Amino acid sequence: MAVAGDNSKVQAVFAHNILDANDAESLSITRFPHWLKPYYSLLQKSMRLGAKLLPRLSLPIGFYLQDSRIFREKSLLEQFYQDPLNLTAYPLYFLASLFSADTGFLSAGKIKCPVVVISASGDTLFSRSYTQRVFQRIVAPSRQMLEFELNNHLIFNECLEEILPGLLDKLREYAQAQQETGFSI
Numbered sequence: 001m002a003v004a005g006d007n008s009k010v011q012a013v014f015a016h017n018i019l020d021a022n023d024a025e026s027l028s029i030t031r032f033p034h035w036l037k038p039y040y041s042l043l044q045k046s047m048r049l050g051a052k053l054l055p056r057l058s059l060p061i062g063f064y065l066q067d068s069r070i071f072r073e074k075s076l077l078e079q080f081y082q083d084p085l086n087l088t089a090y091p092l093y094f095l096a097s098l099f100s101a102d103t104g105f106l107s108a109g110k111i112k113c114p115v116v117v118i119s120a121s122g123d124t125l126f127s128r129s130y131t132q133r134v135f136q137r138i139v140a141p142s143r144q145m146l147e148f149e150l151n152n153h154l155i156f157n158e159c160l161e162e163i164l165p166g167l168l169d170k171l172r173e174y175a176q177a178q179q180e181t182g183f184s185i
Contacts, residue, residue, distance in 0.1 A: 004113055004140075005105030012174055014116045014146075014167075016156065017126045020134045021101040028130055031066045044100045051096035058089040069124040072152045098166030111140040116170060120159075146170050 004013040006046065013048035019026060027033075036043055050057070061067070071077035080086050116140055119131045128147075135145055148166065152158045 002101065003104065004111045004115065008112050010113050012114045014118060015119045016035055018117055018134045019130060020103045020137065022103050023101055025130060025133065028127060029164060030127055032064065047096040047099050051093040054072050055093035056090060057092040059095060060089045063096065065171055072124065073158050076158060107137040107139050111138065113140065114142040115140045116144045116146050118146045118167065120148050120150040120152055120155050123153050124151065125153040133156045
């Protein structure tokens with residue numbers, strides 16, 4: 001989504017989930033307690049300050065996300081932590097940039113291409129209500145929600161066979177529209 005907001009050359013966005021860093025409700029994705037919502041802007045400032053002081057401080061994923069909400073399949077969780085190529089920790093500057101990203105473009109009309117948000121109705125990390133809340137703010141030439149009736153977050157990893165037919169149908173639909181209208185997607 002950030003690329004679509006910054007680049008008028010992007011012809012379509014198919015985004016797996018959406019995050020609005022300006023919304024204190026984004027805490028619901030993290031493992032941080034919900035009582036921090038009134039202090040969300042202070043939390044953002046604190047993270048930015050921490051990132052200036054200790055930018056390379058490596059924080060494990062478990063510091064800010066619950067593994068059980070990311071991985072539904074225990075075998076994938078184990079594989080994730082055993083794979084030497086996976087990043088299981090991120091530097092503080094990355095987390096600070098994620099939490100303080102300017103996502104005002106979502107509702108400012110800066111997105112100049114069609115947007116398709118791909119989600120699972122029972123996503124264990126990005127709740128349906130959160131995803132729909134952010135989706136409703138998107139201002140774009142067209143927007144659609146491609147929602148799968150699944151209870152996983154990592155649908156591209158854990159449920160590819162279930163989502164691939166619907167995703168391919170949506171891609172074909174956009175390709176056909178491009179051929180019929182000459183509109184470049």
